Structures are given as structure tokens and as C-alpha cells.
Amino acid sequence: MKDLGPLKYFLGIEVARSSAGLFLCQRKYTLDVISETGLLGAKPSGFPIEQNHKVGLAKGEFLADPESYRRLVGRLIYLAVTRPDLAYSVHILSQFMQAPRVEHWEAALRVVRYLKGTAGRGILLSADYDLTLEGWCDSDWAACPITRRSLTVFCRGQI
Template sequence: MHPSPGYHHPPHKVCRLRRALYGLKQAPRAWFAKFSSVVAQQGLVSSSYDSALFLRTTDNDTILILLYVDDMIITGDDISGIRALQSFLSQNFEMKDLGTLSYFLGLEVTSSNDSYYLSQAKYVSDLLSRAGLTDSKTASNPLETNVKLLTTDGEPLSDATLYRQLVGSLIYLTITRPDIAYAVHLVSQFMSAPRSTHYAAVLHILRYVKGTMFYGIHFSSHSSLELRAYSDADWVGDPTDRRSTTRYCFLLGTSLISWCSKKQSVVARPSTEAEYRALADTTYELLWLRWLLSDMGVSHSISSPIYCDNRSVIQIAHNDVFHEHTNTYRD
């Protein structure tokens, strides 16, 4: 370990390393700085809208690297450039090439000539084993009809560890399962003091997941690149604090690429306020997606519609100039 610059030390001496950098708070920053400097030598730069995405775009080809700690996905349309990049990275880091993408951080990727399919079947199987529901019956929906979970219902759990583990795992499962996003959003609100009714709701979600283990997300290569959004909000839906829930989803052509179910930060007095707060959150996400897609070479010169309960608000986001047009529709 070489001494820090500016530190006076005897010549031909080095510092003794008492603790490895890996595992310290400084480790993520040091690793990201090292990786960024290495790939920059190959012309890849970090995206302004997702720092874990590195890209090199020219008029003829594109190379993308998606980094998660020390795991990465390399893709693009420049095959020779990707091979040269892999060789270069192998010279700077200890690497293992796992071949064509099929499994990444619990996500199973199945590809064909015209589509990709993402699922988490193995992850679900492990989750059900941890919960002890391998031989349990299944459920037809994530939540029972008109269920309302309160902080005072049921008996407090003597040990909340399993509840928190299961809910945390279900949150990760929503990466490919938007159908359980709202149900998981509800049970995640009781992590600090879960009760028996909350645990029963988690088990109900798991029984539904067991019966739909192979559900996932489908991305078609024949889909258009038109970006559109759907926004909605319930009004004072939480019986405890009377706050509303924002819900939105985004489609790129026919492919679902982003979704959210999140409680609003304040109590909306009229229902219109709840709708407009949801619309504002949807607009933030829309702008970020447009900028991110533009970074990846997918520009949108036309407007992107946001469909609400009874109207469509069309925002044009081009060169930071926004125009709004409202049309009325029926549900």
C-alpha cells in the first residue's frame, strides 16, 4: 500500500495495510471511481440520468454496460467492440464471462428471435421454501376483496424478523411482478410493528405468487418506441392516516418498463388534489425516462401522453420546453 500523496515518509517504504478497503463505507465510492476511470479509456461514460449505466454511442453502433456492484451486463450492436471491451476489462480486473444473459441477480432472462422474457421463478421457489408454503394451497388474487389493514388489528408478532424478511423479498419480486405491487405496498407499511393480520396478508400474497410462479415481463422486439404513461390515485384510501396512494405505469410500445404504487406524503383534501399529485409524480418519471432513453440513442421528438382517470394530458418535453394539451376521455 503506497503512502498518500503529500505524506512525508522514508524512501523505499510502504504502509502496512491493517484493514481491507472492501467492506468499508469508502469502498463503493473507491470501486466506482476505479471502474469509471478504466472504462473511460475505452470511451464509455456514465449516463447523466443513471450513474450505473455506462455507454458509448456513435453514428454506427452503441455499447452499454449496466453495473451492479461487481456484476455487470454488457450489450450493444457492436459485436467486435464488445469483445475488445471484454478483453480490455479482463486485463484490469479479475473477470468471469458467463456468456449470453440468462440469469442476473435473481432475474431469469429467456430470449428468442423476437422477444425477451423476464421472470423470477427460482427466486419465488426459494422464497416459498423460506416461508414454509411449498405444499400450501394457492390464491386467485394478491389480496382479499376490500381488505383494509389497520395498525391495531390482530395480535403483535413476538418476532417480526420473518415478516420483515418476507416483505423485503416481495419488494424485490415486484421487479418483474407489477401485479403484486399494490399488495406489497400495503404490507410494507407495517414493518416496524407487524401484527397477525398483516402476516396473514403476506401469506395470502405468497399463496397467490405460488400459483403464478412463472409470471413475468415480456419485451417484444417488434414493439414501437412510443412512450406513454397511465396515472391514477385513490382518495384518502389509507384508513389510518387518510393519505392517498399514487399509482402509475409506463409502456414503451407494448412493453411495460416502469410502474409504481406509493403512498402520498400529505393528506389530499379534495380528490382532484390527489389526482394532480399523482400526475406530478408521473410527469417526473416521464421526463427521467425520456432523458434516459435519449442518452441511449432513442429520442422522442413527439409528445408522450399521460392517461388519467377521465382525461389525457399530453406533455411535449423537447429541449426543456414543455407544452400541455388536455383532451377529455371516458374511463
């Protein structure tokens, strides 16, 4: 066994330490995803998925190469480890891994364009936090066009 010093990079996750706590991000991994999709020169998107999207109701052509979609969504799933802002978009996109359509591919590329403008974002694990997990989202009664279920939630808990 060899001591390599303080952790700085592990499995694509960059770790920065300070008195405020630990900052985890995947900037290099994000740039690799953007580069792999060929969107380095694309205009960034302000948000990862459109509000009131109809991705679940897509009726377009099936992708000729579904493997590229699966690879991209798989990379986005791993990226969501340090990017909670991607959780909803990646959840929606991962529902169509079996038979992705052109609309699904375009929605995935929009997420990548969003990443282009937010490559350095991550999670700060604060040194002086009381470990209360909170989350919220506006209510959207029956917004899922497939199941007619609500897609939002509020939760609060003590860890």
C-alpha cells in the same frame, strides 16, 4: 475478464431471449420464497390482497418474531422487480415493518399463496415496443383508512 456467453441468470433474475424480446422472471426465487414460508402444499390464492382490505386498521397482537415478517416482505420487495402485479400489495405490507401484527403476517402469507399460482410470471421487454409507459387503476376516492387519500392513479408518459 471472461466472456460467459449470453445472459441467462443474474442476481436471481432469469433472462430468456427470443425474437419477441427479453422475458425477465424470478421463478426459482419465487419458489424459494414459497418453500421458505412452508406453503408449497397450500392452495393458491387468486389475487394477492383482498379488495377493500383493512390491513392498515389492524388491532391484533404484535408478532412475537417480527424479523420473519421483515425478511418475507424484503424478499417480496425484491420479487416485485419483475412482478408489477405485486407492487400494491408489497407497498401496503412494507408500511408495517416496524411493528407488524398477526393480520399483517396473514396478509403477507396470502401474497405468497398468490405467488404459488403465478410463479412463472414476469416482464416481457418487447423488441418492437415504442417505449410508452402506461398504467391505470379505478378511482377509489379516500380509500386509505389511515390518511383518507386515494390509492389509485392513471399515468401515461413517453420515454
